[in-house]
Amino acid sequence: MKKIICFTLFIVAQFIYGQAAVGKKPENVIIINNEIVTMEQVEKYGNEGYIKAMSKGVSEKQRNELAEKFGDKIGEKEFIILVSLFYESEKIENLKKSGAETEGSMAVSKNEEYILNVNDTAKDFTLKLIDGTEVKLSDLKGKVVLVNFWATWCGPCLMEFYDIPEKILKPFKNVDFVFLAISKGETKEKVAKKVLKLKADGLNFNFGIDPDKKIWNDYALNSIPKNFLIDQNGVVRFVSTGNAADNLENIAKEIRKLLPK
Incomplete structure (x- = not known):
């Protein structure tokens, strides 16, 4: 009985103040080499110079294919991040190129x-x-x-x-x-x-x-x-x-x- 009364009061309060409860905030799902990883793992790869590209968001077809593999861990397509990595030889070459770049040419002007x-x-x-x-x-x-x-x-x-x-x-x-x-x-x-x-x-x-x-x-x-x-x-x-x-x-x-x- 007490639970019913509390729930009713909650609904009334929502009606009076006109502010519906905000749904759960979405979470990014990060995928590397066809496996779900944590942001800590992404940062580790980044610090070691292995990250080639990061793509935020996928097509509906890609999202459905990932959902078949990972099930409920895959949410809406906008929150899926695909990360590709350099091979070792590519990483070394990329670091050489990066070292040759000047700070001014790498910066994005406000x-x-x-x-x-x-x-x-x-x-x-x-x-x-x-x-x-x-x-x-x-x-x-x-x-x-x-x-x-x-x-x-x-x-x-x-x-x-x-x-x-x-x-x-x-x-x-x-x-x-x-x-x-x-x-x-x-x-x-x-x-x-x-x-x-x-x-x-x-x-x-x-x-x-x-x-x-x-x-x-x-x-x-x-x-x-x-x-x-x-x-x-x-x-x-x-x-x-x-x-x-x-x-x-x-x-x-x-x-x-x-x-x-």
Whole structure:
């Protein structure tokens, strides 16, 4: 009887506060030489110079073939990482080539990741959401806006989403803050299908589409996820690429700086 009452109170609380529980965060499955390995093993190979390439995400066909071999250990295709290794002779040759490279030629310039940078005025856009409504950035003046570029095939993007409700949406739910998740270069049909799964897991965002990459091409280059934090006057105040361990915490700190004390 006590268990039934507790469960009922839990359901009522969820209804009142309108925040569905977020589903379990996906985990990467890393495969080397047709075997599942740990990140520690990947780091060991990397330190020894054996890693040739890492491919994040596989086709549905590849995912199904792996599921036949590994069963329930294989999850969604976006979270499968395939790692290929050098043979010993290849590793030696690659280390020789790497040694000949200069540090400058190996580095990726920050300017190669962003078109808009901190202190630039955010380029206005009209974003079509999955539900058919539209949001114009300039109409959000007076609010702090976090623009997130993602894609349905991007594992780090999806993993980041599972942390956003707790680290970003919940702390700023009662202030003038808006989160816009913009899918880069994908059709509405493809995004809508993924959004159904994400919403079932409690990720109920402002999901929008940018099928022709018109918005993306005004903001950034290269890799995703990318986040642009825009202040109440439409100025970019913080940018980030990737899903580093402390990225969302850093974004939350920057949001707090922009909000009235």
